[in-house]
Amino acid sequence: MISYLPIFLDAINSSNRMLATKLLRNMSKWTCDLQRCIGLAFKISDDGPLTAMTNEPQKYLGFINGCTEGDRGGDPYAKYRSLHHWKDAVPSLMSSFSTEDDNDLLVEIIGTLVHLTTNDLPSLTSWDDLITDYSLIDLMRNLITTRADSTDIYLEVILLCSTLCESRVSANLLAESTLIHELLFVWEEVGGDAEIHLQILNLCEKLLCFEETRSTLLLGTGASLFAYYTFVDLLNLCSHIFLHIRCNALHF
Numbered sequence: 251m252i253s254y255l256p257i258f259l260d261a262i263n264s265s266n267r268m269l270a271t272k273l274l275r276n277m278s279k280w281t282c283d284l285q286r287c288i289g290l291a292f293k294i295s296d297d298g299p300l301t302a303m304t305n306e307p308q309k310y311l312g313f314i315n316g317c318t319e320g321d322r323g324g325d326p327y328a329k330y331r332s333l334h335h336w337k338d339a340v341p342s343l344m345s346s347f348s349t350e351d352d353n354d355l356l357v358e359i360i361g362t363l364v365h366l367t368t369n370d371l372p373s374l375t376s377w378d379d380l381i382t383d384y385s386l387i388d389l390m391r392n393l394i395t396t397r398a399d400s401t402d403i404y405l406e407v408i409l410l411c412s413t414l415c416e417s418r419v420s421a422n423l424l425a426e427s428t429l430i431h432e433l434l435f436v437w438e439e440v441g442g443d444a445e446i447h448l449q450i451l452n453l454c455e456k457l458l459c460f461e462e463t464r465s466t467l468l469l470g471t472g473a474s475l476f477a478y479y480t481f482v483d484l485l486n487l488c489s490h491i492f493l494h495i496r497c498n499a500l501h502f
Contacts, residue, residue, distance in 0.1 A: 255274075268355060272358055274343075274358070275362045278361075278364075278365035278370075281332065281335070282367060283303060284300075284303050284304070285330070285369060287299040287302065288300065288326055288327060288330060291311070293326070297311070310331050311329055311330055311331060327369050333369055334370065335370065336366055336370035336371065337373065340366070340370075343359055343363055344386075346359050347360065347363070353402070357400075357403060360409075360410055361406055363410055364406065364410050364413050366413070368416075376417060377417050377420040378419040378420040378423055386414075387423065387427045390410065390411070391427070394429075394432060394436065401440055404436055404440060405445060408446065411453050412456055415453065415457060421456065421457060421460055421462075422460065422462050424457075424463075425463040425466040436450065
């Protein structure tokens with residue numbers, strides 16, 4: 251599946267670009283899930299979790315069964331055979347991110363970036379490098395300002411911010427910008443969109459994980475005051491979620 255990546259990339263500029271971007275997004279989700287399964291497989295020294303993703307786990311990873319942590323060198327991705335496989339896609343995706351006018355295509359492009367990990371990025375490249383090299387935060391700020399009519403764009407920007415928070419350095423760059431402050435106001439703009447509300451909360455949780463971003467979030471963005479005024483909204487949201495869970499549970 252991963253071997254088709256160059257073909258899909260070439261198709262971005264063809265008449266089938268929407269299909270190509272959707273396929274890229276699905277592939278990035280698959281490789282992201284694959285890497286999660288690799289981490290679990292190494293943790294339990296069993297390639298069982300990988301068989302849920304592929305019938306041929308040996309295509310993507312070296313020997314696991316019976317390996318000790320010492321044998322693996324402590325790095326679960328040292329034998330990941332698709333390491334940095336997305337390296338050639340990143341410049342193309344970032345270029346499309348900055349120039350694409352079609353909202354539907356942009357959603358798929360950002361959605362692809364959301365699922366990339368540092369194992370997918372070019373060697374010796376991290377998310378903070380992309381923030382600097384491509385003015386990534388400014389691009390996202392521009393989107394939530396100029397594409398205010400698209401809740402899908404809002405959602406993908408929030409998800410991409412959460413991806414950036416996987417790294418302390420990139421999370422700090424994000425917190426130092428005004429983007430988080432602006433995203434907090436998205437809460438009211440989207441009305442009762444539960445998915446966006448939940449993803450904003452997830453983003454805030456990730457920012458609270460690091461001491462530097464924690465203080466910026468609480469003291470520099472007005473998040474404390476925001477939390478106070480949205481507490482009732484949160485209670486209502488949670489009640490709807492639990493009701494949804496209960497209703498669906500009755501079908502099992």
